[in-house]
Amino acid sequence: MVAPEHTPPSAWPARKPRLLLVDDQPVQLQVLYRTLAGEYQLFMATGGEQALKVASEQLPDLILLDVVMDGLDGFEVLARLRQQRDTADIPVIFVTARGGEDIETRCLEAGAVDFIPKPINPSVVRARVRTHLTLKFQTDLLRTLAYVDGLTGVANRRQLDQRLAIEWARAQRHGSALSLILVDVDHFKAYNDLYGHQAGDDALRLVAACLREHVRRSTDLVARYGGEEFACLLPDTDADDARALAEALLAEVRALGIPHRQGAVGGVLTASMGVATRRGPAHPGWQPALLLGLADAQLYEAKRLGRARVCA
Ligand code: GH3
Ligand code: MG
Ligand code: MG
Ligand code: MG
Numbered sequence: 556m557v558a559p560e561h562t563p564p565s566a567w568p569a570r571k572p573r574l575l576l577v578d579d580q581p582v583q584l585q586v587l588y589r590t591l592a593g594e595y596q597l598f599m600a601t602g603g604e605q606a607l608k609v610a611s612e613q614l615p616d617l618i619l620l621d622v623v624m625d626g627l628d629g630f631e632v633l634a635r636l637r638q639q640r641d642t643a644d645i646p647v648i649f650v651t652a653r654g655g656e657d658i659e660t661r662c663l664e665a666g667a668v669d670f671i672p673k674p675i676n677p678s679v680v681r682a683r684v685r686t687h688l689t690l691k692f693q694t695d696l697l698r699t700l701a702y703v704d705g706l707t708g709v710a711n712r713r714q715l716d717q718r719l720a721i722e723w724a725r726a727q728r729h730g731s732a733l734s735l736i737l738v739d740v741d742h743f744k745a746y747n748d749l750y751g752h753q754a755g756d757d758a759l760r761l762v763a764a765c766l767r768e769h770v771r772r773s774t775d776l777v778a779r780y781g782g783e784e785f786a787c788l789l790p791d792t793d794a795d796d797a798r799a800l801a802e803a804l805l806a807e808v809r810a811l812g813i814p815h816r817q818g819a820v821g822g823v824l825t826a827s828m829g830v831a832t833r834r835g836p837a838h839p840g841w842q843p844a845l846l847l848g849l850a851d852a853q854l855y856e857a858k859r860l861g862r863a864r865v866c867a
Contacts, residue, residue: 566692571596574684575615577606577632578650579624583673587619587650590677591684603627607635610642616691617684619671622651622662630665637666646691648683650675704779706756707763715778715786722790723843726833733790734797734832737850738766738804740783741819741827741862749816758813758824759783769807770800786850794832798867801828805865819862829854830867 574591575598578584584599591597598613600606603626610618618636622629629649636642649662652673662670668687671680702714710718719735726733740746740762747755759779766777766785776788787804789797805828813824831849833841853866860866 566689566696568692572617572688572692573598573613573615575600575606575610575613575618577601577603577618577624577629578621580621583621583650586675586677587680590675590680594681595684603629603632606632607642610636610645611639614641615645617688618645618647619650619680619684620647620667622649622658630661633665633667644694646687648687704763707760707779709763709767709785710776710778712778712780715776715780715788718776718778718788719843719846722788723833723846726790727837727841730834730836731791732793732832732834733788733846734792734794734830735789735846735850736787736797736801736804737780737829737847737854738762738785738787738808738826739828739854739858741825741858742815742817743783745817746815746824761811761813762808762824762826765807765811766804769804786847792832793834794830794867797830797832798865801830801865801867804828805863809863825863827854827857827862828865829857830865 571594573596576584576587576591577600578587579601581601584601588597588599598609598615600609603624606620620629620632629651633647636645636647646668647666648669648671649667650671650673651658651662659670669683671683702711703709704711722733725731740759743755746758763777763779763785766787770777770787774790778786778788780786789800792800805826808826809821809823811824814822815824816822819825829850830853831846833846857864857866
């Protein structure tokens with residue numbers, strides 16, 4: 556049968572899904588292992604502490620978690636997973652023999668996606684694992700589509716706006732510095748006209764990768780702001796450091812050496828950059844848009860002064 560043209564590609568990754576199996580009884584762990592071996596890449600832990608360690612190191616796609624364990628029990632493990640940014644969204648299925656009629660409710664209310672009673676029925680476990688992996692991968696895909704720019708792979712405008720609001724509020728609260736660099740490719744309309752739209756797309760990908768490579772702190776964000784404009788959001792970065800980074804980015808983009816006959820300088824593609832910084836105590840009336848506006852005004856000035864430069 557031929558799939559209809561509108562069928563979306565499967566959300567499942569090409570690699571084997573990664574599962575973490577947690578049970579303090581080796582025999583139970585063996586049963587789960589035998590049930591799921593082959594189709595999945597399996598990691599195992601025999602206690603709560605170990606489960607947390609393996610989870611944050613391996614970042615599994617799904618966790619099958621025993622409830623009753625010595626030391627940290629399943630509920631505590633789940634609560635701690637939710638507190639860590641990189642493990643917060645990993646779905647957890649509780650697996651337990653513990654009786655009591657409210658146990659199922661407690662498991663689900665604790666934030667587990669499902670509940671499997673022991674002794675397990677292997678084919679039911681396999682089916683539920685499949686279902687929850689499908690949901691997980693679909694969620695990942697939707698998140699990517701919602702927050703990542705399709706052309707360049709950096710954050711999109713939506714993600715930038717959300718992060719800017721969060722970082723702005725945090726900076727206001729702590730009176731800390733928050734900087735923004737706006738990057739606009741120079742004479743890019745001419746680049747498209749000279750070399751074609753495809754080459755233009757390639758150039759945008761290269762510029763985005765270059766920015767991402769050199770904007771390195773884990774709290775920094777590189778985003779595509781618009782057509783040939785990018786933004787670098789830099790929490791806890793003061794004006795001097797932001798300007799220094801912008802100068803470095805300017806040099807790195809130029810050093811890509813993308814030929815541009817009608818470029819601003821040196822026959823290569825360049826960019827102009829505007830830098831703005833929020834600092835000091837909170838001003839109640841200020842909004843995040845102010846930072847964008849200030850950076851944009853500096854960018855405009857950089858263009859006016861001849862392009863391929865930083866204004867701050
Ligand atoms: P300036 O130096 O003043 O910034 O001039 P410019 O030509 O770069 O600026 P302008 O705003 O006039 O043109 C931007 C160009 O960027 C026009 C548009 O076609 C192109 N562009 C925007 N998005 C994309 C894209 O996704 N792919 C390609 N290939 N081009 C794009
Ligand atoms: Mg147990
Ligand atoms: Mg522009
Ligand atoms: Mg431009």
